[in-house]
Amino acid sequence: MTSTSAEPRGRVAPTFPVSPDQHLMAEPTRATLRVQSRMLAATRAFLTSQGFQELLPPVIGPVTDPGIRGSKQVDIDFYGHKYKLMTSAILYKQASLMAFEKIFYIAPNVRLEPLETAVTHRHLAEFHQIDVEIRDAGREDAMALAERLVAHVVDEVVREMPGDLELLGRDRDAFREVVRGAFARTTHQEATADLVALGHPQDPGAEIDWEGEEILSAKTSRPFFVVDYPKGSRGFYDQEDAERPGILRNFDLIAPEGYGELASGSEREHDYAALVTRMRETGENPAKYGWYLDLARRGIPASSGFGIGLERFTRYVTGRTAVWEASAYPKLPGVVSA
Numbered sequence: 233m234t235s236t237s238a239e240p241r242g243r244v245a246p247t248f249p250v251s252p253d254q255h256l257m258a259e260p261t262r263a264t265l266r267v268q269s270r271m272l273a274a275t276r277a278f279l280t281s282q283g284f285q286e287l288l289p290p291v292i293g294p295v296t297d298p299g300i301r302g303s304k305q306v307d308i309d310f311y312g313h314k315y316k317l318m319t320s321a322i323l324y325k326q327a328s329l330m331a332f333e334k335i336f337y338i339a340p341n342v343r344l345e346p347l348e349t350a351v352t353h354r355h356l357a358e359f360h361q362i363d364v365e366i367r368d369a370g371r372e373d374a375m376a377l378a379e380r381l382v383a384h385v386v387d388e389v390v391r392e393m394p395g396d397l398e399l400l401g402r403d404r405d406a407f408r409e410v411v412r413g414a415f416a417r418t419t420h421q422e423a424t425a426d427l428v429a430l431g432h433p434q435d436p437g438a439e440i441d442w443e444g445e446e447i448l449s450a451k452t453s454r455p456f457f458v459v460d461y462p463k464g465s466r467g468f469y470d471q472e473d474a475e476r477p478g479i480l481r482n483f484d485l486i487a488p489e490g491y492g493e494l495a496s497g498s499e500r501e502h503d504y505a506a507l508v509t510r511m512r513e514t515g516e517n518p519a520k521y522g523w524y525l526d527l528a529r530r531g532i533p534a535s536s537g538f539g540i541g542l543e544r545f546t547r548y549v550t551g552r553t554a555v556w557e558a559s560a561y562p563k564l565p566g567v568v569s570a
Contacts, residue, residue, distance in 0.1 A: 246553050246554055246557060248556065248562075248564065248567065248569075251570075252561060252570045255560075255562075256560060259399065260399070260400055260552075260557070261557065261560075263396040263399045263400050263550070264396075264400065264546065264550045264552060264557060264558055265560060266393070266396050267389055267393055267396050267397070267400075267546065267549060267550050268542070268546040268550075268558060270388065270389055270392060270393055271385050271388075271389060271542075271545065271546060271549065272338065272542070274384060274385045274388040274389070275338075275362055275381065275385055276338075278380075278381055278384045278385070279334075279336050279364065279381070282334070282377075283333075283334050284334040284335060284336050284364070285332040285334065285335050285336075286335070286336055286337070286338075287328055287332075287335050287336075287337055288337070289318065289321040289324055289337040289339040289340075289363065290318060290321065290324055291317065291318055291340060292308060292310060292315045292316065292317055292318065293315060293316060293318065293323075293324070294313070294315055294316070294520075294522075294523065295316060295323065295520050295521050295524065296316040296317070296318050296319045296320065296323070297318075297319050297320035297321075297322050297323065297467060298467055298468075298514070298516055302345075302346050303319070303343040303344055303345045303346065303349075304343070304344040305317070305319055305343075305344075306342050306344060317342040318339070318340070318341055318342065319341055319342065319343045320339075320341055320361070320363075320539065321337055321339045321341075321361075321363055322363070322467075322469060322537075322539070323469070323521075323524050325337070325363055325364075325365035325535075325537055326365065326469070326500055326502065326524075326527075326532050326533075326535060327524070327527055327532065328365065329365060329367040329532070329533045329535050330527070330532070330533065332367075333366070333367045333368075334364075334365075334366050334367065335364075335365050336362065336363060336364045336365070337361070337362075337363040338360060338361075338362060338363075338542070339360060339361045339362075339363045339539075340358070340359075340360055341358070341359055341360065341361055342357065342358050343357060343359075344357055344565070345357055345565040346565065347565055347566040349442070349565050350564050350565045350566050350567060352442050353492075353547075353553065353554045353555060354442065354491075354492050354493075354544060354547075354554075354555050355442075355555065355564075355565060356543060356555055356556060356559060356562060356563055356564065356565075357563040357564065357565050358559075358563040359541060359542065359543050359544075359555075359559070360541075360542040360543065361539040361540060361541055361542060362381075362539065362540040362542055362545070363537070363538075363539045364377065364378075364381075364537050364538055364539070364540075365500075365535050365536075365537035366535055366536055366537060367533045367534070367535050368533060368534055368535065369499075369534075369535060369536040369537075370481075370499060370536055371459075371481045371482070371483060371497075371498065371499045371536055373536055374483075374497045374498075374499075374536035374537055374538050375457055375459075375483055375485075375497070377538075378485055378495055378497065378538050378540070379413050379414075379415050379455075379485075380413060381540075382410070382455065382485070382494070382495075382540070382545075383410060383411050383412070383413045385545075385549075386407050386410050386411055386549060387407075387411040389549055390404050390407050390411065396550075397550070397551075400550050400551055400552070401551060402549070402550055402551035403551075406453070406488075406489065406551075409453055409454035410454055410455060410488075415454060415455045415456055415457060415485070416452065416454060416455075416456035416457070417456060417457045417458075417459060418456060418457070418458055418459075419458070419459055419460045420440070420458055420459070420460050420461045420462065420465075421436070421460070423440055423444075423448060423458050424436045424440070426448065427440070427444045427447060427448065430447060432444050432447055436462070437462050437464060437465065438462075438465050439461065439465045439466070440458065440484075442492065445484075445486060445492040445493050446490050446492050448486060449486050449487060449488060449489065449490050449491055449492050450489065450490035452488045452489075453488050453489070454488050455485055455486060455487055455488060455494065456485075456486050456488075457483045457484065457485055457486070458483065458484045458486060459482070459483045460473075460476075460479050460480065460481075460482075461479075461480045461482050461484075462478060462479065462480070463477075463478045463479065463480055464513070464514070465480075466480055466482060466498070467514065468501065468507060468510035468511045468513070468514050468516060469498070469500050469501050469507075469510075470482045470498040470499075470500070470501065471498060471499040471500060471501045471502075472501070472510075480498065481498055481499040482496070482497065482498030482499070483496070483497055483498065483538075484496050484497075485497075485538075485540075487544075487548045489548075491544070491547065491548040492544070493541075493544070494540055494541060494544055494545055494548065495538050495539060495540040495541070496538060496539060497536065497537055497538025497539070498536065498537075498538075499534075499535075499536045500534070500535045500536065500537065502528060502532040502533065502534050502535065503528070504525060504528040504529045507525065507528050508525065541555075542558075543555050543556075543558040543559050544558075546558035
């Protein structure tokens with residue numbers, strides 16, 4: 233690994249380790265990874281108890297999620313065909329519901345994020361997601377599940393790993409409102425107005441930017457949902473509200489204390505004609521998505537789901553300054569490392 237001298241706005245950036253062993257042998261890293269392991273075990277136990285089937289997601293495919301905020305996809309040669317490393321397994325989650333009613337992945341993702349994200353505390357070029365999808369479910373079902381899952385995982389860590397949290401200097405009292413559930417909620421329009429009133433120039437037609445998420449996050453002591461993003465701000469698979477044209481049936485889950493976004497989710501568009509239209513509206517070529525559209529023509533189930541960034545979630549629970557501290561072998565955008 234090599235070091236970087238850039239510092240995130242508002243915080244002192246920890247020194248990026250010059251070698252893997254320097255990072256892995258540090259006691260805070262060891263404690264963080266122990267907590268992460270418990271979080272994964274708690275996630276699997278909770279979702280399995282709720283009737284979910286765990287599947288192993290693909291790492292490569294002919295297409296991947298295009299809605300990735302300006303980051304680049306990675307192409308590979310697959311026996312003479314151009315395939316992609318997965319930036320998100322969302323299309324495969326929808327396909328998996330043809331076999332099971334409830335599924336989840338612990339999914340690896342690779343995104344070549346813009347270089348400026350190396351100093352946001354929150355971006356990695358290689359990361360993992362807790363990916364969940366539910367057949368015939370609405371947005372409220374997915375939000376309720378995300379809320380219960382986060383509360384359960386945090387509660388287990390607080391109860392079972394007090395020594396590691398103490399070693400990391402993480403105040404367990406910070407989680408009192410989290411484990412109770414009942415997260416707050418605001419609309420994209422309200423959040424945008426709030427940011428503009430605070431002097432942050434948030435575009436009302438776009439996703440809330442990373443700095444804006446951090447500003448909103450720093451104002452609260454419990455997680456909250458942002459709902460109803462405008463059409464055009466997200467990928468073609470987020471379903472438009474039939475009763476409110478131009479509004480998507482989606483959400484983000486924002487952590488408190490300035491940690492920013494933990495999860496994104498939505499009701500999924502599954503109608504073949506609507507998918508083709510939305511692809512074209514978002515600048516995507518439907519011909520690229522042949523296998524997916526063939527499934528949609530035959531009938532992909534209606535569904536809702538979400539993805540929780542594992543390293544971001546771990547960073548929040550452990551109180552680390554930067555998300556790379558929650559990865560055993562971190563890949564920061566633009567930084568050549570092991």
